[in-house]
Amino acid sequence: MSDKISTTPEAELARNICASFGNKASELLEILHELQHRHGFVPEAAIPAIAKAVNLSRAEVHGVVTFYHDYRREKPGRHIVKICRAEACQSMAAEETCSHAERKLKVKLGGTTSDGSVTLEGVFCLGNCALSPAVMIDDKLHGRVTPQRMDELLGGLARKAAE
């Protein structure tokens, strides 16, 4: 394996972030969160750069990236819509909200709309179980999201995009 230092912007960004966390392996989750926050996802080129910076093997970094659901390997849509599919939301017909959103956006859970505007994801529990069904859009929580409310929320995203 070559020791040549990668000069891609992704690798450069990854190295800078690692340095800001003291190049400590114990900070790996924080490093990946920060990288994803700034880049949108964890690019392949970042993995060897991080491994070298924090003194881990590429396999170890790859192992962490792939273990956690949060870390994305591909660029997501401009908005991320997470629908809760756990028990409390199931009891309030979250599956209807979910399939409604799939039909509306013409995309399956885990997919991104063809115009790149929305990534739709199923998650297990957003901690809003007294106001089920729960949905999170870009870090903002919504409660009592019936199919009708879902339409309003998706309509809001479309309006924002048009502005």
Added chain:
Amino acid sequence: MITIYVPKDSAAVSVGADSVASAIAAEAVKRGQSVNIIRNGSRGMFFMEPLVEVATDKGRMAFGSVTASDVPSLFDAKFGAHSKALGLTEEIPYLKNQERLIFARAGLNDPVAVEAYQASGGYKGLAKALGMTGAAIAAEVTESGLRGRGGAGFPTGIKWKTVHDAVAEQKYICCNADEGDSGTFADRLIMESDPLTLIEGMTIAAICVGATEGYVYIRSEYPDAISIMKQAIANAEAAGFLGGNICGSGKAFSLKVRVGAGAYICGEETAMLESIEGKRGMVRPKPPIPALEGLFGMPTVINNVLSLASVPAILAEGAAFYKNYGMGRSRGTQAFQLAGNIKQGGLVEKAFGITLRQLIEDFGGGTFTGKPLRAVQVGGPLGSYLPASKLDLPMDYETFAANAAMVGHGGIVVFDTSVDMAKQARFAMEFCAAESCGKCTPCRIGSTRGVEVIDKIIAGEAREQNLVLLEDLCQTMTDGSLCAMGGLTPMPVLSAVRDFPEDFDRPARAQAAE
């Protein structure tokens, strides 16, 4: 000048609290009226959110389920008689009939204001603890009868004593705030409504065992809790309640927030340690127990948010006061969380011993849809489904265990008659397959086989034989899994088979498509 409280915790915001707050600010400007808007935390009565409160001579008056369009009429009524008025907040039966020790301050103030926290009785427990030896603190907590609120119910004081007695250069306090169980939100509520109680509890734990560093491991699904906790830690530090010299005692304790990354298994304590260390959240075999070899191999106290948040009241009021609540070997109060298909969902803190029926009917007001209740899942996704006939069970660790169920974290998810229990059993296995860390075979493989076997039962394929196979598989998972993930997944599965057999014996349906 009127003072108006509008909660800023994520549940209240999820149903419009932010737009209510900005509507109030805008309306005040329009009318040239001076108002002081305080963004407090929720009181935990989520079904009434956004719950707006107005300070008066008589106390705080509440207005429930307020929308932005209600705001002009609230000003017209001078925040008096109005269709959304609920009277004095403290007199609302849902709140009045609770026994709030952990959540006593939730929703009273701006959650990150240290002075307001102290003014309402905060840091009294820490002041006591600073005058006691570590051994005496551990003894007080043991005497109180406090058991781990994360689900396992291990005596907290005994855990602390083990770490206290261990000899090491560095010890840690780790708070497990990876609240991934569906039907639970109490950890989030305390972090967003009264985070200083948790910080105080962790500081007392640190002083007890001689730890100088601590971590709060919060799931990434809780961005608001993360930012409020970070702010509260910074404020506590600035006020001298954290850092190198706590309250001038010469004792040091620093606290950091660690953010999870969407893995349910990291709520298992050893997987959480791995995750804090920056690794994959793989479960560690025990022994060694984390109290002796925990974070970075050092003695570590790992407690759930609510266990730690119970401690300030125990130290402030004494073990005898706390022990006075509860029944049998379940002492103190539990934060019951009414969730799912329920009319009045929210947080109910009550002494152990209250029945499920009192919680669901008296506080919860029955199902949201109005259809009859059919099943209740208690204690999260690894807890049993109980039929309507078992609603009179008192909430007590031992009583539930004797009925093949668990109190767990106190989460209560209600289902009406539209529920299909075979589908719920299948989901329990599917969830385990999705969230297993993969370290041990019974959990990793067993869960996938479990989904397949339940699919066959649903499809009507050799039902009797497959039910026997399912029981056998569940036994293997119970006996052979490394942690509670694989070990307890059989609980919801077998309870569904046992108490709702009719759902497994319907005319064959098309394969549950998912």
